[in-house]
Amino acid sequence: MSAEIRFAHLSDWHATTLAGGGPALLCGKRISGWASWGLNRRRHHDPEILAAAIRDVQAQGVERILVTGDLTHVSLESEFLAAAKQLEALGSPERVFLVPGNHDCYVSTPAEVSWDHWAGYLSGDALSTFDADLTASLCAAPGAGLAPRYEDYPMLRIVDRLATIGLCSSIPTPIFRAGGALGAEQLDRLERILGLLGKRGLCRVVMIHHPVAAKGEPVRRALWDGDALRGVLSRVGAELVLHGHKHRRRINRVPGPIGEVPIIGVPSTSEVGSQPEKPAQYHIYSVRAPTGTGLFELSAEIRGYDASRAEFRRVAGALL
Numbered sequence: 001m002s003a004e005i006r007f008a009h010l011s012d013w014h015a016t017t018l019a020g021g022g023p024a025l026l027c028g029k030r031i032s033g034w035a036s037w038g039l040n041r042r043r044h045h046d047p048e049i050l051a052a053a054i055r056d057v058q059a060q061g062v063e064r065i066l067v068t069g070d071l072t073h074v075s076l077e078s079e080f081l082a083a084a085k086q087l088e089a090l091g092s093p094e095r096v097f098l099v100p101g102n103h104d105c106y107v108s109t110p111a112e113v114s115w116d117h118w119a120g121y122l123s124g125d126a127l128s129t130f131d132a133d134l135t136a137s138l139c140a141a142p143g144a145g146l147a148p149r150y151e152d153y154p155m156l157r158i159v160d161r162l163a164t165i166g167l168c169s170s171i172p173t174p175i176f177r178a179g180g181a182l183g184a185e186q187l188d189r190l191e192r193i194l195g196l197l198g199k200r201g202l203c204r205v206v207m208i209h210h211p212v213a214a215k216g217e218p219v220r221r222a223l224w225d226g227d228a229l230r231g232v233l234s235r236v237g238a239e240l241v242l243h244g245h246k247h248r249r250r251i252n253r254v255p256g257p258i259g260e261v262p263i264i265g266v267p268s269t270s271e272v273g274s275q276p277e278k279p280a281q282y283h284i285y286s287v288r289a290p291t292g293t294g295l296f297e298l299s300a301e302i303r304g305y306d307a308s309r310a311e312f313r314r315v316a317g318a319l320l
Ligand SMILES: [Fe+2]
Pocket: 070, 101, 102, 103, 178, 209, 244, 245, 246
């Protein structure tokens, strides 16, 4: 593999507006989301901060950009279209890999007015790029032009020796619930895929919107089959798990078959900074090929928004 692969992780930028959303806002759970946005959320996310982050990501020269969802508030088509432009500013579908968040699945919507607008960013590599075992372990034919559906996950992309596995934990939930679930079939496919990728010596990076750690999330916002996901990780392992949803940086570890699996949550990309525990940040990871230990060497850099200069800068860095 290349001596080093670098990739960025962004999440939860919610940099869309519900102003002018019209009658579509008067639909079920969207009414509460609209009220929440008007009373509170609209003041917490700034598209200008997202734009600064996009400029900074481009200046860092990363090979890949991973995004763990929640680009919208209530899944309006106008939000999907606005976020599609933000994704285009971030990079091409070949470089940017996205998994949906719960706000991107706020209510049940037809694909043609929602995820299809992000199709290239959500889709994995075409099945023809994989061998027979991997192809048989994946559900759908990604890359066919339309976005994957929940039941098509996991999505898989491989570049050099970096394998990114996108999970979908986002399902429409009742009012005041923001949790998620993977489901037994997605978990079963994930276990087979991680096992195959591990045997091939690839660096496995799992992307999911909801947090994976056992504690720290109220039930109404949690990954409801997190126990099962942690079980998969303990049996077949992964080199890194990335999530969003909390708008806070979180570092946890779960036992894996040959060491602990780091699980890292990234804050929102666009927070205005009114809450110190919720800064606007994103992360850059570097993966280096295995040396004597046989393990990949991973390091992380935190880049945060400096309001005084209206730009992102390095905040800290560490080996994982
Ligand atoms: Fe979320």
